Amino acid sequence: MTIFDTAPPKGTVRDWLDSQAEVGGAAIAYKFTDGTAPLSWCDMRDRARNMARYLTELGLTKGESLAVMMPNGKPALEALFASLYGGFRVTMINLAAGNDAIRYALEHSEARYAFVGKAQQDQFSETRSNLVAALPDIPSETRLAQLHSLDPGDDALLMYTSGTTGRPKGVVHSHSSLLAGGWTTATAHALTPADCGYCVLPICHINGLCVSVMGSLISQSQLLVAPKFSTSRFWSDIDTGAATWFSVVPTIISHLLHGAKDPNESIKARLRFGRSASSALAPDVQTAFEARFDVPIVETMGMTETAAQMLSNPLPPGLRKIGSPGLALGNEVAILRQDLSLADSDEQGEIAIRGPNVMKEYLKNPAATQAAFTPDGWLLSGDLGHKDTDGYVYVTGRLKELIIKGGENIAPREVDEALYAHADVVEAAAFARPCSTYGERVEAAVTLKPGSTLTSEDLIKICITRLGVFKAPDYVHLIGELPKGPSGKIQRLKLAEIVKIYATTMPE
Incomplete structure (x- = not known):
């Protein structure tokens, strides 16, 4: 064989x-x-x-x-x-x-x-x-x-x-x-x-x-x-x-x-x-x-x-x-x-x-x-x-994970890649949060390498530069480790639950 x-x-x-x-x-x-x-x-x-x-x-x-x-x-x-x-x-x-x-x-x-x-x-x-x-x-x-x-x-x-x-x-x-x-x-x-x-x-x-x-x-x-x-x-x-x-x-x-x-x-x-x-x-x-x-x-x-x-x-x-x-x-x-x-x-x-x-x-x-x-x-x-015309497949994201902001589809992967562009970012994942104005807004969670002085505001500015204001996250949560499945895949749908403590401080 x-x-x-x-x-x-x-x-x-x-x-x-x-x-x-x-x-x-x-x-x-x-x-x-x-x-x-x-x-x-x-x-x-x-x-x-x-x-x-x-x-x-x-x-x-x-x-x-x-x-x-x-x-x-x-x-x-x-x-x-x-x-x-x-x-x-x-x-x-x-x-x-x-x-x-x-x-x-x-x-x-x-x-x-x-x-x-x-x-x-x-x-x-x-x-x-x-x-x-x-x-x-x-x-x-x-x-x-x-x-x-x-x-x-x-x-x-x-x-x-x-x-x-x-x-x-x-x-x-x-x-x-x-x-x-x-x-x-x-x-x-x-x-x-x-x-x-x-x-x-x-x-x-x-x-x-x-x-x-x-x-x-x-x-x-x-x-x-x-x-x-x-x-x-x-x-x-x-x-x-x-x-x-x-x-x-x-x-x-x-x-x-x-x-x-x-x-x-x-x-x-x-x-x-x-x-x-x-x-x-x-x-x-x-x-x-x-x-x-x-x-x-x-x-x-x-x-x-x-x-x-x-x-x-x-x-x-x-x-x-x-x-x-x-x-x-x-x-x-x-x-x-x-x-x-x-x-x-x-x-x-x-x-x-x-x-x-x-x-x-x-x-x-x-x-x-x-x-x-x-x-x-x-x-x-x-x-x-x-x-593409050569037959190579490009993945935008999961249907269930799409962020729909003001009727527009935003693929979380776009935001992820903008965040990973900074060398201090070890893990990153964008996700949707409910919003009374747009229906959903963009947020993200990030793990930084030890000793990094990056702030949430710094990362938002990077995303605005690469993606524009509309697709950039309203907030970036800096946490020690993102939730992952047995293979090491980040479990994006769990992030909103993990960071819900921020809900009372976030503006609508």
Whole structure:
């Protein structure tokens, strides 16, 4: 099996793990920054197979949910592949989602068993129902149970969305769409067995799971896994682990840019690229990062519903367009008008996706599933944007996050980018606040680098210069840290609630 096929991968995750073990054998597949012994392809296949047989003996039926409540590391990877190998619907629990969301996911998924990390035992006890039990450590001896038969269309993954505007939705992927998610990544970034990815994003998030884990499986390349992102250890881990690429989010890129450490020359000689996804990367931040570190950043875009990547800029020396997450590769991406007709070049509309990496459904929610798709099969992303004449997509913002001031649409990203233009700004996000005069007004929240003397008034002046008075924020809140989801994506819709203390002092 090879990533250089023009068609998406065939088979199941079990097929691919078997194949990579046969070809790769004792070659190292997974390395860990916490000092845990590495796993070869055969190690991972054998461990996944034996654990899957144990789970089958336990009475788990094909396609039933099996929860994983663990941080990044060797046990989490083994649990992930054991679940997929056995034909169960692996249900990745977002440890940062809060107890209410975790409780909902465990109940809604109807999982009877869960892999639970040692540090997560108390949280599991607080969120579990009487219907779900923690699995014991699974012994390593060989078991002979007959595994369930498996087809590409069978359920493979259940992952819950962030649920910022209501109950989380459970996104269901098949083996086929999960593998396609890894294939789009491996193909776009030309991954080969000579590569080693650096995974700092949680694998309970679609970026960490599909981009890093599935991309490495499809390309038979190594993966260096860290428990979590660390500014102080980022470059040294890449050096020690001999990583050739990494996948992060814009907030991580900004924190590295404002950090004290630089990669050494051996890192820069080995590191092919860094990959940014999950939210828009401000052009000024990308330009400053590349200028300081001499590492090209490839901006991409993906969704939980598309098994991560749906757009990517080309690798150097291909044309990377700063401010765009790139071109469609492995799937189709269109811009649709409100009547669902195709928009022209440079015409704004809703970004829609169609292809082998698109989800099967929202679990137990046929109404939401139907609403997510057009009659001719396009998945509606909820993002606004346009395509240029070269096919590069530009994202304006989320439909639900648009600021409508006096009847005019203002994209929060415009304000974000104006704020990021100042070198002292580490994190920035604009958002809407109610206003009796205009209906909504523009405000923003910003985190500054330590020691900065910038004021709210300074930042407003910068925005006025770049955007004009109408689009500039009426107030900029300086706070210690902006709220973020498990992948590091800033949760814009939570900001108004966090800064509501200012409501009584703000003029109308």
